[in-house]
Amino acid sequence: MRKKETKIVVLGSYNSGKTTTLENICQKKAKIEYNGTTIALDYGNTIIEGEKIHIFGSPGQERFEFMREILSQGLDGAIVVIDSSKGISNVDETILTKLNIKDVPYVLFANKQDIKPNIIEHHIIKPETPIIPTIATSGKGIGEGLLTLLHMIKNKS
Numbered sequence: 001m002r003k004k005e006t007k008i009v010v011l012g013s014y015n016s017g018k019t020t021t022l023e024n025i026c027q028k029k030a031k032i033e034y035n036g037t038t039i040a041l042d043y044g045n046t047i048i049e050g051e052k053i054h055i056f057g058s059p060g061q062e063r064f065e066f067m068r069e070i071l072s073q074g075l076d077g078a079i080v081v082i083d084s085s086k087g088i089s090n091v092d093e094t095i096l097t098k099l100n101i102k103d104v105p106y107v108l109f110a111n112k113q114d115i116k117p118n119i120i121e122h123h124i125i126k127p128e129t130p131i132i133p134t135i136a137t138s139g140k141g142i143g144e145g146l147l148t149l150l151h152m153i154k155n156k157s
């Protein structure tokens, strides 16, 4: 029997650190960018506790909503990367609303803690949501946050 494989999508606003987060998790990865901005997707995979995890990084610009929709098909869980120095944006609100409706397990990465260590608060965030302080450029908090999400996915299924 084929082992269950897990699909995770990295969502969040423009420039919040999604690609950097994925690069930190996956040794092998592919990116489709224009001048450092994701315009299609990032992809990488990793094996954790014997299970293959496929990770798709989404573009953050508002106009790429259609691409976030395509990448989010059949996802098991999501990492929503927030730029802590900016807080929750309109794009983040839309993303979180959709995840809440679909009842998809998600964690928030409160990224760029080295720039502004902010507390992320918003009524759209489900109360039990883990909010993990991260610095994607150094890897701080990333592994721990991913494991937290994987355990949430396991507990749901």
Ligand SMILES: Nc1nc2c(ncn2[C@@H]2O[C@H](COP(=O)(O)OP(=O)(O)OP(=O)(O)O)[C@@H](O)[C@H]2O)c(=O)[nH]1
Residues within 6 Å of the ligand: 012, 013, 014, 015, 016, 017, 018, 019, 020, 021, 036, 037, 038, 039, 058, 059, 060, 061, 111, 112, 113, 114, 115, 134, 135, 136, 137, 138
């Ligand atoms: N200081 C700091 N810079 C960061 C951090 N994470 C990412 N960056 C920087 O922020 C910029 C954007 O990072 P990306 O990972 O490309 O952001 P993104 O969310 O993939 O951007 P789009 O795909 O265009 O939406 C890059 O210059 C990163 O080096 C962080 O934790 N701290």
Ligand SMILES: [Mg+2]
Residues within 6 Å of the ligand: 018, 019, 020, 037, 038, 057, 058, 059, 060
């Ligand atoms: Mg990107």
